[in-house]
Amino acid sequence: MLPPQRHSHILERLRRDGQVRVTTLAAELAVSEMTVRRDLGNLAERGDLVKTHGGATLPGGTTSSEPGFAHNLGIAATEKEQIARLAATRVQPGMSVALNAGTTTHALARILTQVPDLTVVTNSPRIAAVFDEGGTSQTVILTGGIRTPSDALVGPFAVATLRALRVDVCFLGVHGVSPEGGLTTPNMLEAETNRAFLDAAASVVVIADHHKWGVTGLCQIAELGAADIFLSDAGLPEAARLRLAESIDSVLIADNPTPLKETP
Structure with a gap:
């Protein structure tokens, strides 16, 4: 060869x-x-x-590199909006929804302000502000905690709040996704807090644009199989979609919402 x-x-x-x-x-x-x-x-x-x-x-920075919220906000903004719109179709009035801190979940929050009677649990002051500024009927529970560079509230106070709650669905944004690393973040306290989000949810939907594939953060949140559904955009390579479908029940692409695999 x-x-x-x-x-x-x-x-x-x-x-x-x-x-x-x-x-x-x-x-x-x-x-x-x-x-x-x-x-x-x-x-x-x-x-x-x-x-x-x-x-x-793949290129993607060091495992401990932790870009700030403003930096991430300008990356793949169109793709994040597409993913958020697909994610919003899985939310019905009256549900309890958890949104961890992140720019894709922030995009989803802006859409969910139009869904009445939601209870929203988040560790993001920015997401809480979206619902507050919208003047809507949602109930918002904001965890306490230590603020990270990505504007997440993390640590023992955040974890304690999440452990006291049970929500219908958690939409989880992540720093990186890879076969061996699973779902990852560069921040140790954020990893612990995100695991508490997973434990509090009846269903877990990971929302990640294609730039997250092949990126590995310092700390693992969970294995790929912890997600029930994985939502991404058309830029995610076909090989990556197939690999994800080996571990996750349903893999959906924002411009083509037919699942690659879905359990009966």
């Missing part, structure tokens, strides 16, 4: 799995590990991947 063919194979695996291992690639390509490392080095120089110990990941 020529170098361009090997490079294509490596990048296809990265798009599918979010990360690759040198030993695995060497076996798949029937070449030495030295050859694979040289290929990874060439691809890293082009900016197509980031070399790690024993393998490589």
